[in-house]
C-alpha cells in the first residue's frame with residue numbers, strides 16, 4: 001500500500017539520518033520505497049535548490065524566496081511524489097510543506113497562513129500520512145554547523161521562530177505528527193519512528 005512519510009525539523013536536527021534509517025527498514029520488510037527530499041529532487045528543482053541555498057545568491061525578497069520554494073514543491077509533487085504513490089510505493093521525504101510554512105512564513109516574517117495556502121496549492125493539497133518532527137534546540141542543530149548555507153545563515157532568532165512554528169503546526173494536528181526530541185540516541189528515535197510507521201502500514 002502507498003504511504004507518504006515526511007521528516008521535518010530544523011537544520012542539522014537529524015532528518016536525513018532518520019529518513020535513511022526508516023527507508024532502509026521499510027525496504028527490509030519488503031516495501032518499495034521512494035527516498036526523496038525538498039528542495040531539489042527534480043531537474044528544475046536542482047536549479048532552484050542551488051539558487052535558494054547558495055550564499056552567493058544574497059538576500060532574496062521573502063516573497064521571491066517563497067515563490068521559488070513553491071515552484072520546487074509543485075514540480076516535485078507532480079514529478080516524484082504523486083507518481084510513486086500511484087505505483088503503491090512508500091514515499092519518504094526529507095522536508096515538505098511544513099518547512100516552507102516555518103521558514104518562509106514564521107522565519108521570514110510573512111503571514112504563515114498565506115504561505116501555507118501557497119505551499120498547499122503548490123503541491124495540489126497532497127497531505128503526508130505522517131510527519132515526523134525532529135525538534136532540536138537551535139544551538140544543537142544549525143548552531144553546531146560550521147559551513148552554513150543561505151538559509152542556515154539567517155540568524156538565531158530566525159531559527160528560533162522556525163523551531164516554534166514547527167511545534168505549533170504539530171500541536172494543531174497531533175494525530176498526524178510524531179514529535180521527537182532530536183538529540184535522543186539515533187537508534188531510539190529510529191525505533192519510535194518505526195513503531196508509528198508500522199501501525200500505519202498494517203502488516204507489511
Ligand SMILES: Nc1ncnc2c1ncn2[C@@H]1O[C@H](COP(=O)(O)OP(=O)(O)OP(=O)(O)O)[C@@H](O)[C@H]1O
Pocket residue numbers: 009010011012013014015016017018182183184185186189
Ligand atoms: N539523534 C542524534 N543525536 C546526536 N547527533 C545526531 C543525531 N542524529 C543525527 N545526528 C548528527 O547530527 C548531524 C546532522 O544530522 P543530519 O544530517 O541527519 O541532519 P539533517 O536534519 O538532515 O541536517 P540538514 O539540515 O543539514 O540536512 C550529523 O552529524 C549527525 O550525525
Ligand SMILES: [Mg+2]
Pocket residue numbers: 015016017094
Ligand atoms: Mg539533511
